[in-house]
Amino acid sequence: MVSPVRRIVVAVMATLSAVTLLFGYRTSTSGPDTTAAAASTARSPGTTSTTGGTTGGTAAASGTGATTVTGDAAQTRYGPVQVQVSVSGGRITAVDVVQYPDTSGKDQRINSQAIPQLVDETISAQSSRIDMVSGATYTSEGYVTSLQSALDRAGLPS
Amino acid sequence: MSAPVLDGAGAAATAPARFVAHVMGTAVSLALRGRHTGDGAARDAWAAVVADLRRADALFSPWRANSLVSRIGRGELAPADAGPEMAEVLAIGAAAARGSGGAFTLHPRGRFDPCGVVKGWAVERACTHLRALDDTGWCLAAGGDLQARAADDGEPWRIGIEDPAATGRIVATVPVVDGAVATSGSAHRGAHVVDGRTGATPSGIAQVSVLDASLTRADVDATAAFALGEDGVEWLAHRAGRTALVVRSDGAALTVRGPDPADG
Numbered sequence: 001m002v003s004p005v006r007r008i009v010v011a012v013m014a015t016l017s018a019v020t021l022l023f024g025y026r027t028s029t030s031g032p033d034t035t036a037a038a039a040s041t042a043r044s045p046g047t048t049s050t051t052g053g054t055t056g057g058t059a060a061a062s063g064t065g066a067t068t069v070t071g072d073a074a075q076t077r078y079g080p081v082q083v084q085v086s087v088s089g090g091r092i093t094a095v096d097v098v099q100y101p102d103t104s105g106k107d108q109r110i111n112s113q114a115i116p117q118l119v120d121e122t123i124s125a126q127s128s129r130i131d132m133v134s135g136a137t138y139t140s141e142g143y144v145t146s147l148q149s150a151l152d153r154a155g156l157p158s
Numbered sequence: 159m160s161a162p163v164l165d166g167a168g169a170a171a172t173a174p175a176r177f178v179a180h181v182m183g184t185a186v187s188l189a190l191r192g193r194h195t196g197d198g199a200a201r202d203a204w205a206a207v208v209a210d211l212r213r214a215d216a217l218f219s220p221w222r223a224n225s226l227v228s229r230i231g232r233g234e235l236a237p238a239d240a241g242p243e244m245a246e247v248l249a250i251g252a253a254a255a256r257g258s259g260g261a262f263t264l265h266p267r268g269r270f271d272p273c274g275v276v277k278g279w280a281v282e283r284a285c286t287h288l289r290a291l292d293d294t295g296w297c298l299a300a301g302g303d304l305q306a307r308a309a310d311d312g313e314p315w316r317i318g319i320e321d322p323a324a325t326g327r328i329v330a331t332v333p334v335v336d337g338a339v340a341t342s343g344s345a346h347r348g349a350h351v352v353d354g355r356t357g358a359t360p361s362g363i364a365q366v367s368v369l370d371a372s373l374t375r376a377d378v379d380a381t382a383a384f385a386l387g388e389d390g391v392e393w394l395a396h397r398a399g400r401t402a403l404v405v406r407s408d409g410a411a412l413t414v415r416g417p418d419p420a421d422g
Contacts, residue, residue, distance in 0.1 A: 114337075114369065116319060116330035116403040116413055130331055131174060131189055134367055135302040135320030136343035137277075137350075143185035147318070147326050148299065152187050155176035 172313070174297070177204045181211040182219070182277060184301030192309035193293035200294070206287040207298065214280035217243060220271050231270050251275045254378040255354065258393065262382035263354025274351075278303055278340055278377025285373075303340040303380075305373040322365040322405050329411055330367075330403050338373035342366050342380035343405075353385045360387035365405040368394070376400070 133148040143149050175195035177188040188207065194200040219225045226244050229235040237248055251264040251272055264272050281300045288296040289307070297306035297315045306315040314333035321327040322343045332339065342351060343365030353360050366383040370376040379400055383390035391414055394402045399419030404412045 114314075114332050114334065115401060115415070116332040116367070116369070118330045118411055118413075119328055130316045130318035130328065132187065132297050132299050132304055132306070132315060133302065133318050133320055133328070134299070134304055134339040134341045135325075136322060136341055136365060137301045137303070138184060139301075140180045140184055143180075143301075145325075146185075147320065147328075148185065148187055148302070152176050152178045152185075155173055155189070 174295075175200070179208045179211075181208060182215045182280070182300065183221070186211060186281075186298070186300045188288075188299075189297045189315070190291075191295040192291075192312055194291045195294070199291060203287045203291055207284040210284040210287070211280055211300070214243075214276060214283075217241075218247065218272060218276040218280075220269075220273065227270060227272060247272050247275050247279060250279060250374060250378060254382055258354075258382035258386060260355045261353050261385040261389075262378065263352075263385075266352045266354065267357070274381045275374075275378060277301065278338075278373040278375075281305055282338065282373040297334075303338070303373060303377050305338040306334045307336045308334070319367045319403055320365075323409060329405060332369060332403075334369075337369060337371050338376040339367060339369050340373060340376035340380040341368075342377075342384040351381055351385050353387060360385050360390075362388040362407055363390055363404060364407045364409075366390060366394070367403045368397075369401040370399060 131151070133146070133151065135147075138146055138148075172191055174189035174191045177190075179186050186208070188204055190196075190200055194203070216222060216224075217226050220227045220231070222228060226235065226240045230237055230240060230244075237244060248264070251262070251274065254262040254275070255264065262274065264270060264274070266274070277300055281298055281303065282305050285296070285298055285305050285307075288294075288298060293309055295307060295309035295312045295315065297304055297317075302320070304317065306317070308314050314335045317332050317334050317339050318328035319330045319332065319339070319341065321329045343363075344351075344359075351360065352358065363384055366380045368376040368380040368383065370379065379394070379397055379402075383394050383402065383404070386393050391404055391412060394400065394404070394414045395416060397416040400416040402414040402416075404414060406412070
């Protein structure tokens with residue numbers, strides 16, 4: 001059910017003929033919390049560079065010290081993407097996207113493939129302005145209590 | 159004019175005009191922004207959309223005794239004789255089955271049932287009537303799948319992807335200028351998608367949302383990826399032009415970006 005969220009774990013970049021990206025996030029039991037502050041994680045002095053391999057895999061996380069590893073920026077059609085992984089005590093504690101194609105503005109107008117932005121679980125739909133909902137298929141009965149129904153009612157003349 | 163709503167972030171957003179109808183066993187919602195939101199052109203376009211979808215339902219619903227699907231199911235009609243629209247749906251379904259190693263199927267539970275194709279296909283087709291509205295952004299959703307286009311220089315549609323574990327919450331938002339979002343999962347209807355390779359309910363994945371320019375493709379891919387279960391993530395990573403948000407059964411969420419579509 002509702003668990004505290006933290007974006008975490010795995011980032012994999014596969015550079016095939018074209019770029020394939022997998023960003024991983026996972027709910028965590030490590031406490032309630034805040035937004036995954038993407039850009040705010042400072043790069044540690046021990047920053048090393050690592051190039052993404054092919055698919056699959058969790059970023060290697062051995063060793064016990066706290067380190068932050070910043071991957072090379074991968075060039076995609078929509079701009080560079082760069083991921084930073086923080087490791088502490090052999091566990092990945094955070095994955096931050098430090099560089100990200102701008103998903104607004106002109107580029108976006110030709111890009112129907114925008115990247116979904118995860119939202120913090122503590123933020124309800126009411127505080128995150130949305131126009132429409134995509135979700136598993138509901139029936140007409142199920143619609144009555146759905147978020148989409150709430151949006152529609154709010155906009156329909158009463 | 160409708161009041162601005164759900165705007166807690168304080169962004170200067172225009173509340174769209176909205177229309178709702180019940181077709182195909184679900185609710186169909188239209189939102190409009192721009193020049194035509196409540197005038198005759200808007201109402202005519204909406205009426206044409208609803209008429210299109212009702213017709214698709216009459217032809218393809220497995221719940222209607224006189225539908226093409228029911229007649230084919232009873233052996234009264236050969237699929238080849240069922241008209242151009244059925245031919246189109248069958249071709250889409252066959253391609254999806256091939257492309258997914260059989261996980262996507264037009265015969266879930268052994269019965270002919272093209273529902274996995276029809277909704278996305280019918281909604282995308284119905285959008286023709288909305289494209290004709292000049293200087294108008296539109297977003298047409300049917301039971302959780304949608305196709306949208308922002309007005310030129312208009313704000314993108316902000317789509318919320320629902321949390322499969324907590325209906326009413328969203329796990330992600332995505333701005334859509336011109337494209338589609340389809341979601342397949344077990345949240346509302348229970349296990350209605352089966353893995354065509356085994357007939358079993360897929361496991362490991364709670365929900366797959368696929369973004370593509372076309373709702374037909376997005377809908378079929380979302381269903382196929384969900385049917386593939388754990389294999390769906392790897393499969394999606396090779397689907398050109400698609401971006402997907404996968405929520406695993408344990409709550410983990412992954413964004414999967416396929417290769418860029420071939421140019422041209």
